Amino acid sequence: MFLVLTIRYLLVSSILYWLLWVRRPQSWEIRRLHDMDERKSKIKSEIKWSLWSCLVFAIPSGFMMEMIALGKTKVYFNLTEYDWWYVPISLFVYLFIHDTYFYWTHRWLHLPPIYRLFHKIHHESINPTPWTSFSFDPVESMITAIIIPIMVFIIPINIGVLAILLTLMTMFGVVNHTGYEVYPLSWMHGFWQENWITPTHHNLHHHKFNCNYGLYFRFWDRLMNTDVMIETPFMMQGDSGVLSQERTS
Ligand SMILES: [Zn+2]
Numbered sequence: 313m314f315l316v317l318t319i320r321y322l323l324v325s326s327i328l329y330w331l332l333w334v335r336r337p338q339s340w341e342i343r344r345l346h347d348m349d350e351r352k353s354k355i356k357s358e359i360k361w362s363l364w365s366c367l368v369f370a371i372p373s374g375f376m377m378e379m380i381a382l383g384k385t386k387v388y389f390n391l392t393e394y395d396w397w398y399v400p401i402s403l404f405v406y407l408f409i410h411d412t413y414f415y416w417t418h419r420w421l422h423l424p425p426i427y428r429l430f431h432k433i434h435h436e437s438i439n440p441t442p443w444t445s446f447s448f449d450p451v452e453s454m455i456t457a458i459i460i461p462i463m464v465f466i467i468p469i470n471i472g473v474l475a476i477l478l479t480l481m482t483m484f485g486v487v488n489h490t491g492y493e494v495y496p497l498s499w500m501h502g503f504w505q506e507n508w509i510t511p512t513h514h515n516l517h518h519h520k521f522n523c524n525y526g527l528y529f530r531f532w533d534r535l536m537n538t539d540v541m542i543e544t545p546f547m548m549q550g551d552s553g554v555l556s557q558e559r560t561s
């Protein structure tokens with residue numbers, strides 16, 4: 313499990329890093345969220361902490377796989393075991409509960425004494441890149457990693473939906489730390505902008521510390537008045553350009 317997670321992290325992060333930060337396509341300049349040059353030295357430390365995270369993630373993930381194999385969880389293999397509509401609903405329920413858990417544990421991790429102990433490492437990356445996605449203190453990694461292995465004992469989910477969920481979870485974690493706005497620019501307005509967390513949204517969390525704690529949805533941030541977003545995806549030159557356009561909702 314450790315090897316799978318490590319290879320996946322190194323592969324996905326290095327491909328995205330090469331595509332976005334080494335090749336630096338001209339057409340994507342408008343999507344760039346910060347100037348990374350001054351923080352290249354952080355990458356080594358981000359990879360070190362991410363490899364620790366892969367080791368920590370492997371424990372609950374391995375336990376979950378073992379329990380599924382032994383038939384001790386609510387994971388089911390035959391799609392027809394529940395009504396067809398339960399398939400998308402179960403995915404949404406898992407995403408929403410995961411998001412809720414992440415939001416509140418993330419708020420807790422920002423309490424000053426807790427922050428210094430367990431969350432400081434992730435925020436050493438003020439300008440995130442694909443290497444930042446798993447850069448956590450091992451305690452934070454464990455807090456993050458236990459929720460899905462707990463949920464599979466309580467809420468029924470098809471094995472295929474679980475695989476999709478785990479893929480999406482990893483994908484959004486990496487995507488939100490690319491340092492580029494990767495979604496269609498039309499998503500900067502309307503339904504997606506209002507409800508879905510984008511790299512721009514999470515980048516603001518790394519810059520401002522006290523807003524945008526969510527993982528997938530902006531629901532809890534908006535409800536708890538911790539949501540900050542900008543209207544257009546401009547590169548963060550220092551803090552100036554982008555933060556002068558921010559909008560609190
Ligand atoms: Zn944070």
Ligand SMILES: [Zn+2]
Pocket residue numbers: 434440489514518
């Ligand atoms: Zn982050």
